[in-house]
């Protein structure tokens with residue numbers, strides 16, 4: 001993937017920038033680097049110089065046309081870390097220009113911490129231009145100081161995935177120390193955070209993956225019990241025996257929900273934030289007979305984002321980074337995600 005021109009040498013030349021944009025639906029190979037104007041922050045907005053960004057499954061789904069409300073051409077990317085370059089008027093932001101920052105990709109959540117406002121909320125990177133660029137404009141309220149203990153690449157790996165995992169475990173499931181959490185598909189970007197956070201909170205974890213290698217890596221991160229769902233179709237029965245499973249956090253969908261209902265204890269909580277493998281069909285009897293709570297969740301409120309950053313601030317937790325790619329290799333990065341080859345987050349370095 002070639003750039004249209006060399007990087008500018010000095011800050012004063014930053015009138016134009018490179019951005020990884022999608023012009024048409026057709027998969028990751030349709031992404032290309034364009035030379036576009038640097039956006040200007042309006043009232044209440046901030047311009048952030050991006051140093052590192054990261055992929056989420058959402059970016060791949062958008063390239064495949066599997067996402068609502070796609071508007072093209074568009075700079076993709078929800079995750080980003082860098083420096084605060086400039087503030088527009090009336091931001092009330094106390095962060096100084098040049099400070100290292102990380103961006104909350106949840107735009108316009110609204111006033112109710114229980115649920116986002118469906119009229120005002122959206123996720124950075126569609127329909128708004130996102131973080132796969134040298135600069136991005138976001139609401140100043142979405143700019144937070146980067147946790148000091150994390151590198152730019154580590155900080156870029158956090159926002160969307162860690163926010164989702166944090167809300168799923170703590171705000172929705174209200175996980176308590178000593179409980180057991182089932183984490184299907186532990187190799188995913190969000191699920192590696194679910195594992196890290198659950199262990200940090202003193203929970204026991206049972207994880208699944210389609211790859212033995214990923215299960216070994218999960219064990220190294222503290223997973224207590226592992227199953228390969230590809231080679232062990234009755235993993236849910238074995239997981240139930242290895243339980244008691246109090247909480248399930250899932251995004252794989254398909255048959256996983258029915259298996260989770262089978263595996264969970266009476267009174268357990270199942271939190272769902274995605275359906276990578278498609279819709280689920282479940283038997284109702286075990287659901288109501290076991291008094292199971294099924295909880296939906298998506299992204300997180302500003303309170304969730306701040307709580308998650310506090311969690312990361314100590315430096316005790318490091319995001320799991322699968323690989324770091326330069327922007328020119330974004331197609332290879334997104335293709336790796338499309339085939340679920342990764343363990344953890346795929347990061348994009350945005351070079352000067």
Ligand SMILES: NC(=O)c1ccc[n+]([C@@H]2O[C@H](COP(=O)([O-])OP(=O)(O)OC[C@H]3O[C@@H](n4cnc5c(N)ncnc54)[C@H](OP(=O)(O)O)[C@@H]3O)[C@@H](O)[C@H]2O)c1
Pocket residue numbers: 055056057058160161164184185186187188189190191208209210211214229251252256273274275276277297298299337340342344
């Ligand atoms: N609602 C929200 O706010 C929100 C936020 C973030 C993500 N999501 C959704 O959550 C999903 C994961 O996102 P991500 O960015 O973490 O994606 P990702 O990094 O690509 O992870 C993909 C996941 O799918 C798992 N998987 C694939 N086949 C599976 C199977 N047969 N059984 C169990 N797991 C299977 C993978 O597990 P292994 O590789 O270990 O097998 C991995 O955990 C996507 O559908 C995404 O759209 C929703």
